[in-house]
Amino acid sequence: MDESYCETPATELPTGPETVDSGPPYAECVLCRKPTEYPESVKGITLCPVCEWQEAQRTACSG
Numbered sequence: 001m002d003e004s005y006c007e008t009p010a011t012e013l014p015t016g017p018e019t020v021d022s023g024p025p026y027a028e029c030v031l032c033r034k035p036t037e038y039p040e041s042v043k044g045i046t047l048c049p050v051c052e053w054q055e056a057q058r059t060a061c062s063g
């Protein structure tokens with residue numbers, strides 16, 4: 001057993017320019033209008049990962 005493989009290198013996530021390459025049209029976030037991970041065919045409210053996380057935080061804090 002070589003446990004050294006369990007260590008994760010401390011590398012920061014690359015933050016490049018947010019460009020949407022050719023692909024399926026994504027629905028835009030209803031809050032910040034950024035492209036979400038959901039296709040436009042999805043019904044209802046669509047949130048980008050950021051807003052989705054924030055909403056989850058708010059829900060978790062309530063009560």
Ligand SMILES: [Zn+2]
Nearest residue numbers: 029032048051
């Ligand atoms: Zn958003």
